[in-house]
Amino acid sequence: MAVVQIQMNKPSQTKGLALFNLGFRPFFLGAAIFAVLSIASWVAVFTSHSFVQVSGINPSQWHAHEMLYGYGIAVIAGFLLTAVKNWTGVPTLHGKPLLALFALWVIARVLFLFGTVFLLWAALADLLFGLLLAFAIAQPIIKAKQWQQLGIVTKVLLLWVGNLVFYLGCYQLLDNGMLYAINGAVFLFISLILMIGRRVIPFFIERGVAHLVAIKVELKQYKWLDTSILVLFAGLFINEIFAHVAGVSSPLAFTLFVLNGYRLLNWHTPALWRVPLLWSLYLSSWLINFGFLFYGLQTQFAIPFILILHLFTIGGVGLMTMAMMSRVALGHTGRNIKDSSPWLKLAFAAIGTSALFRIVLPLLVMERYTSWVIISALFWIVGFAIFLVIYAPILCKPRADGTYG
Numbered sequence: 001m002a003v004v005q006i007q008m009n010k011p012s013q014t015k016g017l018a019l020f021n022l023g024f025r026p027f028f029l030g031a032a033i034f035a036v037l038s039i040a041s042w043v044a045v046f047t048s049h050s051f052v053q054v055s056g057i058n059p060s061q062w063h064a065h066e067m068l069y070g071y072g073i074a075v076i077a078g079f080l081l082t083a084v085k086n087w088t089g090v091p092t093l094h095g096k097p098l099l100a101l102f103a104l105w106v107i108a109r110v111l112f113l114f115g116t117v118f119l120l121w122a123a124l125a126d127l128l129f130g131l132l133l134a135f136a137i138a139q140p141i142i143k144a145k146q147w148q149q150l151g152i153v154t155k156v157l158l159l160w161v162g163n164l165v166f167y168l169g170c171y172q173l174l175d176n177g178m179l180y181a182i183n184g185a186v187f188l189f190i191s192l193i194l195m196i197g198r199r200v201i202p203f204f205i206e207r208g209v210a211h212l213v214a215i216k217v218e219l220k221q222y223k224w225l226d227t228s229i230l231v232l233f234a235g236l237f238i239n240e241i242f243a244h245v246a247g248v249s250s251p252l253a254f255t256l257f258v259l260n261g262y263r264l265l266n267w268h269t270p271a272l273w274r275v276p277l278l279w280s281l282y283l284s285s286w287l288i289n290f291g292f293l294f295y296g297l298q299t300q301f302a303i304p305f306i307l308i309l310h311l312f313t314i315g316g317v318g319l320m321t322m323a324m325m326s327r328v329a330l331g332h333t334g335r336n337i338k339d340s341s342p343w344l345k346l347a348f349a350a351i352g353t354s355a356l357f358r359i360v361l362p363l364l365v366m367e368r369y370t371s372w373v374i375i376s377a378l379f380w381i382v383g384f385a386i387f388l389v390i391y392a393p394i395l396c397k398p399r400a401d402g403t404y405g
Contacts, residue, residue, distance in 0.1 A: 018398040021094055022405050023081025024332055026102040028325045029395045031074035034109055035384040038066050041113055043377045046370075052115040056170050061178045062115065067313065068185040069126065069163050070109050073133075075321040076159075076192065077105070080137050080152065082332055083196075087149060090140035101136065104129035116170070123167040130160035152195070159188055180241065186309060187237045189317050190288060194233060194260075197320070198226055201281050202267050204327065208278045209271035211338065220266040225259060232256045236295075254296030260289045277330075277340055280323035280348040287315030287355060307359045315355035318380070322351055322387060329391050334401035341390045350383030 019025050042063045044050035054062045085092045093101060104125050111122035138153045162181045169177020202219045209217055236252045239245055264285055272278040291311040294303050326344060330337045358376035362369050399405055 012402045013398040013404050015398065017396060019396050020096075020098045020102070021398075022085070022332065023092055023094075023098060024078040024325075024328055025395045026098065027074045027078030027081070027105070028329055029388075029392060030102065030106060030109075031071050031078065031321070031325070032384050032388050032391065034066075034074065035071050036381050036388070037113065038063075038070060038109075039377050039380050043374060046373060046377075052113075053117050054115040056116055056119070056172070057178055061182065062112070064182045065166055065178070066109070066112055068182065068189065069159070069166065070112065072185070072189055072317055072321070073130070073159060074105060075325060076156065077101075077133050079196075079324060079328060080156070082328060084137055084140050084149070088140045088144035088146055090143050092140055093136050097136075101129065101132055104132070119167075119170060123170075127160070127164060127167070130156075130163055134160060152192070155188055155192055155195075159185060162188065184241050186312055186317075187241065190291075190312055191233060191237065193285075193288065193316065193320055194229065197281075197285060201285065204281065205267060205269065205272050205278055208275050208337075209269055212271045212274060213269070217269050217271070219269070222263075222266075225263050229256065229259050229263065232259065250296050250299055252296075253292045257289055257292040257296060260292065261286075264289060275338075276345040276348055277323065277327045277337060280319060280326075283348075283352065284316055284319035284323060287311060287319065291316060303363070307362060310358045311355065314351065314358055314376070314380070319348065319351045319355070322347065322383065326387070326391070329394055332399075332405060333394055333397070334399035334403065335394065343386055343390060347383045347386040347390070350379045350386065354379035354383065 013021070019029070041050065041052065042059075045052055045054070045059050045063070057065075081092045081098075084090075108122050108126035108129060111118040111125065134153060134156045137156060138150070141147075141149045141153065162184045165174060165177045165184070166181035167177075168174040169179075169181065174180075202221065206217050206219060232252055232255055236249055236256065239248045239252065264282070267282065267285075272282055288311075291308055294308045294311060297303060298305065298308060326340065326347075327337060330340060354376045356376075357372045357379065361372045365372075
């Protein structure tokens with residue numbers, strides 16, 4: 001009888017717009033739309049077909065900022081506002097408060113699409129959004145007294161500091177502020193992926209292949225390995241952003257490649273290549289790891305840093321976030337994660353191809369660099385356009401099981 005009463009009191013929704021029921025919905029949709037619009041705007045600027053006014057910073061810094069502190073932070077917001085609710089059992093923002101937070105992000109992105117004409121207003125909206133996001137994530141963690149989760153809040157606050165540093169650099173209040181902010185954000189995103197990926201990717205693989213193999217898959221995990229990767233990455237981050245001690249970063253990065261590669265081999269099972277929601281996560285993890293390898297070999301082989309940066313951001317952040325959004329959106333709308341759209345593999349393949357044209361082909365034929373950049377951008381746009389066709393209805397419609405969320 002008590003069970004029946006609980007079910008009767010459980011919030012439900014079977015009709016109407018569900019976009020602001022839970023954090024992943026508006027931020028995943030907004031991130032995907034912005035991924036298309038921002039790169040399309042960048043291509044127009046890159047090919048001199050745009051009248052966007054960018055002053056005080058160069059167009060590449062404008063582009064990098066919007067992909068990291070625009071697209072990237074939106075995915076983090078959607079993921080954490082959803083995950084923290086699961087971790088703590090405490091509700092996170094929904095309804096009008098979620099709409100207000102999302103509106104701040106949208107305002108900053110729209111203003112920045114006009115270049116730096118409305119820089120002050122974009123900065124104010126952007127920085128207010130970042131502070132409120134950190135508070136919205138921290139509040140349920142503190143209420144549930146899950147102090148171990150505060151490390152994630154710290155990384156969100158560090159991203160906010162990085163964004164502040166960027167704007168201080170724009171106004172020439174901090175030397176090289178834009179450079180510190182962009183490089184720091186890349187490292188912070190990789191750090192978040194390594195931290196959250198360690199928690200969820202092995203779990204996803206074990207669950208995702210359970211119906212495909214005859215025996216139970218249990219992936220090997222080693223505490224010493226996780227700790228070593230964490231310490232080495234922290235050392236690389238500190239040296240690259242602050243210390244700049246010559247000859248230190250290369251061995252750190254190469255050791256990271258070896259240890260993280262060993263961890264990824266322990267996460268491998270052949271059946272994962274039959275599931276797009278799994279191989280996309282696994283492939284992205286390896287692309288990040290190859291970023292460590294390229295970092296380690298950068299000096300010896302004169303690998304341009306811009307290519308390493310895009311290996312981390314397109315192959316790592318881009319593919320990983322699309323894969324994570326794809327799985328989270330299905331699972332948290334009450335849909336079967338084993339029944340994803342057959343078109344989804346094309347979206348993942350498009351982002352992987354974008355990385356190929358942006359990183360590998362310039363290494364082989366640098367004189368056609370402009371062409372490779374444009375083709376890479378087109379594959380990125382196609383990938384996220386496919387994602388939007390698949391997931392926009394899912395993100396807007398109520399859960400398949402009729403419950404609220």
